[in-house]
Amino acid sequence: MNQNRVTEILNIKYPVIQASMSWITSAELAAAVSNAGGMGILGPNAGQTTLTIDSVETAERMRHEIRKTKELTDKPFAVQYFIPFPGDTQGFSSRVLQVIREEGIKNLLVLGMSLGNEAEEVRNLKNEGFTIIYRDLNPTVESAMNIEAAGADIIIATGYDEGGGLPVHAIGTMTIVPLIADAIDIPVLAAGGIVDNRGVKASMILGAEGVYIGTRFVASKECPASDISKQDILNAKTTDLVEFKAMPAWRSTPHKLSLELYNMDQNGASSEEINKRMGSIGGIRAGMLEGNLDNGINSVSNAIELIKDINSCKEIIEELMRDVAY
Ligand SMILES: Cc1cc2nc3c(=O)[nH]c(=O)nc-3n(C[C@H](O)[C@H](O)[C@H](O)COP(=O)(O)O)c2cc1C
Structure with missing residues (x-):
């Protein structure tokens, strides 16, 4: 072996x-x-x-x-x-x-x-x-x-x-x-x-x-991630992914909340403000565990x-x- x-x-x-x-x-x-x-x-x-x-x-x-x-x-x-x-x-x-x-x-x-x-x-x-x-x-x-x-x-x-x-x-x-x-x-x-x-x-x-x-x-x-989150991983392209600074910075597939956070970042919001909006780590619970991509993030690798x-x-x-x- x-x-x-x-x-x-x-x-x-x-x-x-x-x-x-x-x-x-x-x-x-x-x-x-x-x-x-x-x-x-x-x-x-x-x-x-x-x-x-x-x-x-x-x-x-x-x-x-x-x-x-x-x-x-x-x-x-x-x-x-x-x-x-x-x-x-x-x-x-x-x-x-x-x-x-x-x-x-x-x-x-x-x-x-x-x-x-x-x-x-x-x-x-x-x-x-x-x-x-x-x-x-x-x-x-x-x-x-x-x-x-x-x-x-x-x-x-x-x-x-x-x-x-x-x-x-x-x-x-x-x-x-x-x-x-x-x-x-x-x-x-x-x-x-x-x-x-x-x-x-x-x-x-x-x-x-x-x-x-x-x-x-x-x-x-x-x-235990939701099937919605898993399917979203299979569907997403690397070039679609959005990044935004919160505390720390995150990358997500593009959906309602992640695009809002990305836009906040682009428009000069502070990491504290973005973090607050994301609901801290709750962003993963909603997006990945519950499959609620509108109110959460799907945090994934570039690959x-x-x-x-x-x-x-x-x-x-x-x-x-x-x-x-x-
Ligand atoms: C959804 C998600 C949540 C994560 N949460 C944590 C965490 O709570 N603690 C931690 O040390 N790393 C966390 N990580 C980072 C992983 O431990 C690991 O560094 C990363 O997934 C490796 O890169 P890969 O996703 O490209 O395989 C998380 C990663 C993902 C995808």
């Missing part, structure tokens, strides 16, 4: 990790990816359909989803941990982390947002014994070196081609992956615009030892035009990994 450092560290068959995605991950999605030999991740609001502003309730909901995932797979999976940020006055991050500890989860997807506290957090989590896959929202060579020194196990290099909140620097995946892979010794996962076998092979040639994929798994049978079908996670992973040397 093939192995590389990523599959060895995570104890999985293929170095394919399903990305954390707000609202549209679930026990079923993560378990399907893990059962197919990759590794699934439970992201924020995994398996949920309603918003709670109660941090205890948020953490208990995550406990429920973790337990459900354990029922569906005996393979490794991970849970996202947000490094605490100033707006988190209710302690959402720390309460979710406590549940992660209590449920015996070893693999953490740690998201850093360039606040300056990342290295210390990673060091503490590592001392607790977690396996840490670290993703900086705004990846740089300096941050990757800093986090490697703090003890992370794997670093994700995310290019601007990604779906989700966009990095502040418009550095494409072709550039950020080799920049970071050259600068650190621990393994790198490539992220951003990887949707097929060619993307995986290219990532490996660029110096990655695995891939971290969001948008392609949205167009999977097991993803959507290459996605032709909605497949099972197993079929997607088999296609991604066909003849990949690792």
Whole structure:
């Protein structure tokens, strides 16, 4: 059986990790990816359909989803941990982390947002014994070196081609992956615009030892995103996509709300104003989970035009990994 450092560290068959995605991950999605030999991740609001502003309730909901995932797979999976940020006055991050500890989860997807506290957090989590896959929202060579020194196990290099909140620097995946892979010794996962076998092979040639994929798994049978959102991905062209700065910037297929946000941006609205109108991350819940494209956004990668079908996670992973040397 093939192995590389990523599959060895995570104890999985293929170095394919399903990305954390707000609202549209679930026990079923993560378990399907893990059962197919990759590794699934439970992201924020995994398996949920309603918003709670109660941090205890948020953490208990995550406990429920973790337990459900354990029922569906005996393979490794991970849970996202947000490094605490100033707006988190209710302690959402720390309460979710406590549940992660209590449920015996070893693999953490740690998201850093360039606040300056990342290295210390990673060091503490590592001392607790977690396996840490670290993703900086705004990846740089300096941050990757800093986090490697703090003890992370794997670093994700995310290019601007990604779906989700966009990095502040418009550095494409072709550039950020080799920049970071050259600068650190621990393994790198490539992220951003990887949707097929060619993307995986290219990532490996660029110096990655695995891939971290969001948008392609949205167009999977097991993803809890609405069929409307999935069909919209199959229909949209890359050149149709609109970007607008909120907090951070986003890219969406063009519909009523996303076009309004794009126009606000073009007409000089501030990121705070645009963010407020979008309803913060609720834009994904409405657009992607509920399929309400008029009142939400469909946040996707630049590479959507290459996605032709909605497949099972197993079929997607088999296609991604066909003849990949690792
Ligand atoms: C709908 C959507 C929601 C996302 N939400 C999050 C999130 O909550 N936390 C996070 O760390 N990354 C989030 N991301 C980014 C992904 O983790 C990942 O970096 C990205 O999907 C990789 O690029 P790709 O979509 O081209 O595969 C999201 C991505 C998408 C498409």
